[in-house]
Amino acid sequence: MKFVFSHRKVSGLLTILPAHERDFVDEMSNFNFPLARSLKLKQVMGYDKHRLVDGLVCVSDLVVFGLEYLFKQGWLGRDDFDALVLVTQSPDHFMPPTSNIIQGRLGLKRDLLCLDINQGCAGFMVGLIQGFLLLDQPSIRKVLLINADVLSRKVSLRDRNSYPLIGDAASITVLERSAEDAPIYANLKTDGTRCEALMIPAGGFRLPSSPETAVLEEDSEGNFRSKDHLRMDGSAVFNFVQVEVPPMIEEVLQMAGTKMECVDTFIFHQPNCFMLQKLADRMKVPYDKMPSNIVENFGNSSGVTIPLAIAFNLKDRILAGDVKACLSGFGVGLTWSSALMNLGPLNFCEMINYQ
Amino acid sequence: MKELLAELADILEVEELKPDTNFTDLPECDSLSLLSIIVAMDSRYGARLTASEIKQAGTGRLLHELVERRKK
Numbered sequence: 001m002k003f004v005f006s007h008r009k010v011s012g013l014l015t016i017l018p019a020h021e022r023d024f025v026d027e028m029s030n031f032n033f034p035l036a037r038s039l040k041l042k043q044v045m046g047y048d049k050h051r052l053v054d055g056l057v058c059v060s061d062l063v064v065f066g067l068e069y070l071f072k073q074g075w076l077g078r079d080d081f082d083a084l085v086l087v088t089q090s091p092d093h094f095m096p097p098t099s100n101i102i103q104g105r106l107g108l109k110r111d112l113l114c115l116d117i118n119q120g121c122a123g124f125m126v127g128l129i130q131g132f133l134l135l136d137q138p139s140i141r142k143v144l145l146i147n148a149d150v151l152s153r154k155v156s157l158r159d160r161n162s163y164p165l166i167g168d169a170a171s172i173t174v175l176e177r178s179a180e181d182a183p184i185y186a187n188l189k190t191d192g193t194r195c196e197a198l199m200i201p202a203g204g205f206r207l208p209s210s211p212e213t214a215v216l217e218e219d220s221e222g223n224f225r226s227k228d229h230l231r232m233d234g235s236a237v238f239n240f241v242q243v244e245v246p247p248m249i250e251e252v253l254q255m256a257g258t259k260m261e262c263v264d265t266f267i268f269h270q271p272n273c274f275m276l277q278k279l280a281d282r283m284k285v286p287y288d289k290m291p292s293n294i295v296e297n298f299g300n301s302s303g304v305t306i307p308l309a310i311a312f313n314l315k316d317r318i319l320a321g322d323v324k325a326c327l328s329g330f331g332v333g334l335t336w337s338s339a340l341m342n343l344g345p346l347n348f349c350e351m352i353n354y355q
Numbered sequence: 356m357k358e359l360l361a362e363l364a365d366i367l368e369v370e371e372l373k374p375d376t377n378f379t380d381l382p383e384c385d386s387l388s389l390l391s392i393i394v395a396m397d398s399r400y401g402a403r404l405t406a407s408e409i410k411q412a413g414t415g416r417l418l419h420e421l422v423e424r425r426k427k
Contacts, residue, residue, distance in 0.1 A: 037382075037383065221386055234390070
């Protein structure tokens with residue numbers, strides 16, 4: 001799928017991270033592996049600190065905290081936006097939509113389109129495409145794209161495949177129309193035949209949670225997880241990313257009639273720093289143009305890693321002027337998507353902690 | 356094959372690897388090592404393999420044969 005948008009922009013960005021920080025070294029004893037191997041993993045994958053919610057914190061808690069902050073700062077008015085698009089895989093409940101819960105908790109206006117989208121690693125891209133489409137409607141002045149996940153609550157403490165890298169976070173991105181006609185190019189691809197590479201097997205309607213699905217099972221490598229837990233086939237995901245992402249980036253550059261060298265920065269979803277560096281090698285992109293420091297500082301918060309990487313690495317540049325950015329998200333679904341667009345100047349770009 | 360064996364030994368952090376040693380039995384052969392082998396076989400020889408193909412090959416000799424067949 002190819003998309004082209006014009007007269008669209010990102011005008012503000014806020015990220016919300018749980019203040020609660022954990023350290024990979026402290027957690028190593030939870031895993032059934034020699035310490036030396038875990039230290040090697042830390043070095044290669046870039047596992048270090050990650051931010052996780054403490055207790056039963058939900059997506060709507062992080063988002064309400066962030067929106068109240070924006071209202072208080074005066075960066076966003078309570079009635080300034082007409083659509084709230086929430087991309088999450090960890091809703092407060094199956095029903096109602098978490099976006100409705102957020103509208104209710106904040107007492108927002110009723111003339112508001114609330115939409116939940118179930119997407120993960122490509123969730124920022126899917127949300128961006130959806131938000132830009134909604135701006136076709138004259139009655140929609142601004143769209144709030146909200147990415148939020150608290151997936152650490154679904155990861156086994158004894159799973160060295162997933163626990164060291166998992167992170168919780170939320171981001172609020174303001175999308176609106178722009179007077180400038182700088183086209184935005186995007187593409188997106190789907191392959192549901194490989195959906196089992198990243199999944200939480202139990203807890204939905206296909207396999208409801210039960211005492212049986214809560215039983216911890218050991219895999220061939222010595223990880224313990226239950227069917228209620230998130231599971232990831234790491235090497236399948238690695239191969240998928242290395243094979244599918246480079247041609248997708250080629251395609252989006254071709255759509256724009258531009259070259260790799262003309263892009264200022266490549267802001268990609270960050271599963272771990274190893275995967276990104278291998279991707280950069282394959283695409284012949286210098287490492288300093290492709291930040292890979294999110295997992296080591298905050299963990300992988302699925303759809304929030306792209307906005308986090310923007311706020312953490314580009315804040316000063318995009319507050320001052322514009323940056324030609326190539327964005328890309330890939331993972332759960334499987335879904336992979338990319339976009340080429342100018343980012344900035346933004347009205348605000350801030351990172352805050354949730355207490 | 357010598358070069359490939361040296362590469363495997365390096366990844367698995369063992370001094371020497373014999374062509375017929377089943378390296379998947381080594382404690383160092385975890386998911387991280389498999390990932391490193393995938394990358395090495397791809398970047399050095401242009402052979403794209405999956406973790407299960409590498410595990411199935413099991414020895415340096417069979418992995419070498421597989422790489423030769425899959426070389427671009």
